[in-house]
Amino acid sequence: MHISKKCSNFAAEMDGMSRKTMENVKIIEIKKSVFENNDRAADALRGELKKKGVFLLNLMSSPGSGKTTTLIQTINRLKDKIRIAVMEADIDSDVDAIKIKEATGVESIQLHTGGMCHLDAEMTEQGLNALAQPLPPPSPQEREPREGESPDLVILENVGNLVCPAEFDTGAVKNAMILSVPEGHDKPLKYPLMFSICDVVVINKIDVLPYFDFDMEKCKEYIHMRNPKATVIPICAKTGEGVEAFAEWLMKEVARWKE
Amino acid sequence: MHELGIVFYIIRDVKKAAEENGVEHVSTVVMNIGEVSTIIPEYLTDCWRWAADKEDLLRGCELRIEPIPAVTHCDGCGKDYPTVAHGKICPHCGSEKTWLLRGNEVEIKELRIES
Ligand SMILES: Nc1nc2c(ncn2[C@@H]2O[C@H](COP(=O)(O)OP(=O)(O)OP(=O)(O)O)[C@@H](O)[C@H]2O)c(=O)[nH]1
Ligand SMILES: [Mg+2]
Ligand SMILES: [Zn+2]
Ligand SMILES: [Zn+2]
Numbered sequence: 001m002h003i004s005k006k007c008s009n010f011a012a013e014m015d016g017m018s019r020k021t022m023e024n025v026k027i028i029e030i031k032k033s034v035f036e037n038n039d040r041a042a043d044a045l046r047g048e049l050k051k052k053g054v055f056l057l058n059l060m061s062s063p064g065s066g067k068t069t070t071l072i073q074t075i076n077r078l079k080d081k082i083r084i085a086v087m088e089a090d091i092d093s094d095v096d097a098i099k100i101k102e103a104t105g106v107e108s109i110q111l112h113t114g115g116m117c118h119l120d121a122e123m124t125e126q127g128l129n130a131l132a133q134p135l136p137p138p139s140p141q142e143r144e145p146r147e148g149e150s151p152d153l154v155i156l157e158n159v160g161n162l163v164c165p166a167e168f169d170t171g172a173v174k175n176a177m178i179l180s181v182p183e184g185h186d187k188p189l190k191y192p193l194m195f196s197i198c199d200v201v202v203i204n205k206i207d208v209l210p211y212f213d214f215d216m217e218k219c220k221e222y223i224h225m226r227n228p229k230a231t232v233i234p235i236c237a238k239t240g241e242g243v244e245a246f247a248e249w250l251m252k253e254v255a256r257w258k259e
Numbered sequence: 260m261h262e263l264g265i266v267f268y269i270i271r272d273v274k275k276a277a278e279e280n281g282v283e284h285v286s287t288v289v290m291n292i293g294e295v296s297t298i299i300p301e302y303l304t305d306c307w308r309w310a311a312d313k314e315d316l317l318r319g320c321e322l323r324i325e326p327i328p329a330v331t332h333c334d335g336c337g338k339d340y341p342t343v344a345h346g347k348i349c350p351h352c353g354s355e356k357t358w359l360l361r362g363n364e365v366e367i368k369e370l371r372i373e374s
Contacts, residue, residue, distance in 0.1 A: 026372040028280055034268040034365050116264045163297055164261050189347070193363075225355065 038168055042121035045128075045171030055254040056128075056154045058172030060194065063160030065180035066204040068096045069237040070246070071155060075104040077247040082152040082254060087111050087127040089119045089159050096157060107131065107151075118164035121171040124156060153254050162187070166194040173257055180205040181212050185219035188226050195226040202246055203234040262302040265365060266310045270317065272367055277316055287321045287371040293364040294329040294343055329362020 049056055061067050068088075075084055086108040088097040094110035101108040111127045113119060119127075132150065156172060158165045177198045179187055182205060188195040195201065201223050203216070220232050231249060235242030273288055292298050304322050311317035329342035335354025342362055344350075349357055 024374050025286075026282075026374065028276060028282070028370040028372065030272070030276055030367040030369055032272065032367055034265060034272060034367060037268070037272065117261045118264065164264070167297070192347075 035167065035169075038120045038122075041125070042169035042171040045121050045125050046173060049128075049171070049173065050257070052150055053152070053258045054128075054150055054154060055152060055174075055257045056124075056156060056170070056172045057250070057253075058156050058158055058165075058170045058175045059178070060158045060162070060165045060175065060198070061160060061178040061180070062162055062183060065160075065178045065183060066237045067157050067160070067178055068099055070178060070202060070204060070235065070243070071100060071157065072103040073237050073240050073243045074247050074250065075100070075106055075155075077243065078153070078251065079104060079106055081251070083149075084153045084155070085109075085131050085151040087124075087131065087154065087156045089113055089123075089127075089157060091115060091117075091159065113159060116159075117161055118159055118168045119156065119170055120168045124170040124172075127156070128154065152258070153250065162191040162194045166191070166197055174199045174253055176200045176202065178202045178204050179219070181208050181214045184212075185215045186222065188219070188222035192226050195223055195230070198227065198230055200231045200233060200246070200249055203232065204237050206234050206242070207236045207238060262298060263306040263310070265298060265303065266306040269307070269322075269367060270310060270314065273370060274314075274316060276370060282370070282372050283316070284372070285317055285320050285370050286373040287323050288317075289323045289325060289368040289371065291327050291364050291366040291368045292324050293327045293362040295359070295362045296365050297363075298365055300324045300326070325368065327362060327364050330360045331357050332360045333357045 059067055059071070071086060075086070078084060084106045086097070086100050086106060088094070088100065088108065089111045090096060091113055097108045097110035100106070109127065109130055111119065111123060113123065131154065156170060158170070175198045177194060179201060181203065203219065216234065223230050223232055233242060233245050233249065235246060237243065269288065269290070273285060277285055292300060303324065307322040311320050311322070330339050331342040331345070332339050333349035333351060333354050334356040335349055336352040338349070338351045339360060340350050342359060347357055348355055
């Protein structure tokens with residue numbers, strides 16, 4: 001525990017030295033989690049998304065586990081069936097947003113977190129509002145943007161980190177995470193919160209399984225220990241193997257959300 | 260980085276409470292921080308010093324941390340045990356069906372205003 005000098009002095013005073021000090025100190029009780037406001041904002045955002053029929057997926061993982069590669073593979077399988085947009089959260093670059101745009105053609109914007117290790121509901125909402133802006137600006141002969149042109153599916157690539165994004169509800173309808181084979185099958189034991197909040201866990205880079213002591217069955221068991229309802233989908237984003245199953249999971253969830 | 264983000268949330272909540280109570284300067288903010296909350300108290304107080312001194316309301320205001328020990332409950336035998344010492348496996352019966360009872364709090368407990 002860290003108590004600064006001034007605090008200890010103050011505590012000593014509080015402990016009975018000076019009644020006068022007691023009288024001069026007013027205490028305002030708060031007893032409130034610092035996550036509470038965010039949780040409320042996230043619920044409100046989910047309500048809005050439900051009304052508009054927009055499905056927001058929050059995709060999380062460690063850096064480099066294959067989020068962008070998986071997204072490109074998945075979007076190319078779905079973009080003719082539904083309208084998709086992507087929000088790339090990054091501490092400072094827009095490499096991923098450009099990559100997605102070039103490889104899939106779907107709208108893709110960059111959200112800068114300003115040094116923060118996660119996105120919260122407010123930042124996510126700002127991103128969604130930026131998506132709603134007609135881009136590029138409509139030419140004079142073009143009609144007003146049509147009703148119902150908002151995307152069916154928005155995917156948020158969260159900051160690469162298994163700790164903080166798990167604590168901040170973004171307002172997403174479902175949470176997904178990618179665990180890649182080189183990271184090891186015991187990650188669910190080390191980052192229990194992340195695995196307990198994810199509806200689907202994609203296990204990526206199965207092409208390198210022969211080179212690692214990665215135990216797929218143990219991994220599934222650990223994931224289900226943290227979250228019995230989690231769907232586990234092994235894929236290779238590099239070749240596209242298994243990506244179809246993830247795309248189907250998404251299609252089903254989007255349809256259910258729009259009911 | 261993580262702690263700085265948390266500090267911004269604390270400042271936002273404290274500002275709001277101070278406004279509601281017509282307070283012009285807060286001398287101490289008392290936090291309850293769970294043992295397994297992923298917050299490192301020293302980092303939190305460092306980030307606090309940096310950010311709080313930028314605000315008139317909080318200039319010189321101390322962030323005081325009261326830790327909450329983490330306790331896990333076992334569904335196998337119904338007993339509780341200290342989380343940090345034993346992790347996810349119950350020391351009483353060896354079960355893995357356990358869950359955190361408390362210890363992940365990041366909570367503003369109270370504000371102290373000296374006049
Ligand atoms: N062998 C193999 N490599 C992969 C696979 N998927 C992605 N990679 C490689 O892993 C590296 C990181 O992939 P990205 O898709 O950029 O990962 P990311 O999670 O978006 O990374 P950040 O946004 O930087 O956190 C790249 O070099 C990819 O080519 C896979 O299935 N197999
Ligand atoms: Mg990426
Ligand atoms: Zn963080
Ligand atoms: Zn037990």
